[in-house]
Amino acid sequence: MLRVGRIPYINCFPVYGAIDRGIVPLDGSLITGIPTVLNRLMADGELDVSVVSAVEYARDAKRYLLLPELGITSDGPVRSVMLFSKRPPAELGGRKVIVSRSSMTSVALLELLFENVWRCRPEFVLGDAELVDVERFEDEPHEARLVIGDAALKLFDQANRGGAWAVRYPFREDLGGVWKSWTGLPFVFAVWVAQRRAPVHEALSAHASLIASRDWGLTHIDQLSAQAALATGVSREVCAEYFSGLDYRLSYPHLAGLTEFFRRLVLAGRVPDGTLAFLPAA
Numbered sequence: 001m002l003r004v005g006r007i008p009y010i011n012c013f014p015v016y017g018a019i020d021r022g023i024v025p026l027d028g029s030l031i032t033g034i035p036t037v038l039n040r041l042m043a044d045g046e047l048d049v050s051v052v053s054a055v056e057y058a059r060d061a062k063r064y065l066l067l068p069e070l071g072i073t074s075d076g077p078v079r080s081v082m083l084f085s086k087r088p089p090a091e092l093g094g095r096k097v098i099v100s101r102s103s104m105t106s107v108a109l110l111e112l113l114f115e116n117v118w119r120c121r122p123e124f125v126l127g128d129a130e131l132v133d134v135e136r137f138e139d140e141p142h143e144a145r146l147v148i149g150d151a152a153l154k155l156f157d158q159a160n161r162g163g164a165w166a167v168r169y170p171f172r173e174d175l176g177g178v179w180k181s182w183t184g185l186p187f188v189f190a191v192w193v194a195q196r197r198a199p200v201h202e203a204l205s206a207h208a209s210l211i212a213s214r215d216w217g218l219t220h221i222d223q224l225s226a227q228a229a230l231a232t233g234v235s236r237e238v239c240a241e242y243f244s245g246l247d248y249r250l251s252y253p254h255l256a257g258l259t260e261f262f263r264r265l266v267l268a269g270r271v272p273d274g275t276l277a278f279l280p281a282a
């Protein structure tokens, strides 16, 4: 039986919702983890199929096959990948920026944006940035923080409603939005991959289930938004708006965004040059 990874954030509700409800069968067992944990489990061969940070694919493309037609993407603002800053990003040179330990893609994207858009070089430090960590944010001195997932959505929402976070971090940059202004392209935060050595018929079966579940999810956003509101404490309306800004497909514009991101990471020497290799479509 395949071991299939999933992220606990609400951004995965539209893909796993029908599987969770038993509406779409999955021939495999689900293992839940934050993105960097799933990346490591895939790198170590402990999972067969998983959603991973887009950068994890590029880091070791020979190990994986991409699952076609599936990704976590946004064409502009994403709302859940945010730099919360006490000063304008261009003034963060030499200052401490804490980046989420949960993320690989967004950390790489943030570094590219500092080099090319904000043109300065902060000191990056890894830190915890999940919902349970939020109360301890001020314990570590910093000028800005990269937060992803449910914690980012929640803090962004609180800041938009003028709460304490708006005062603490007057400068809030949505990395999906900044990427779009810089390149004109959508951004692919996460992809689904199978180990190349996974039996093809089993990987195809998992892919078919994920696609069927995603198709169900996209037609049941009201139901999923209610569940997401319970999970995060963010209103149902904001969760619905969040889902409407995410796109779970991997069509030509998304692939253009993905390859542009990888091209820039290769130029910066952060990942080896490579190609996109896909599992045959289910």
Ligand SMILES: C=C(O[C@@H]1C=C(C(=O)O)C=C[C@H]1O)C(=O)O
Binding pocket: 007, 009, 011, 035, 052, 053, 054, 072, 078, 080, 081, 102, 103, 104, 105, 106, 107, 148, 149, 150, 152, 189, 190
């Ligand atoms: C949009 C998001 O996409 C994600 C970002 C990831 C990363 O930065 O490595 C990995 C998986 C996704 O959860 C998010 O988490 O908010």
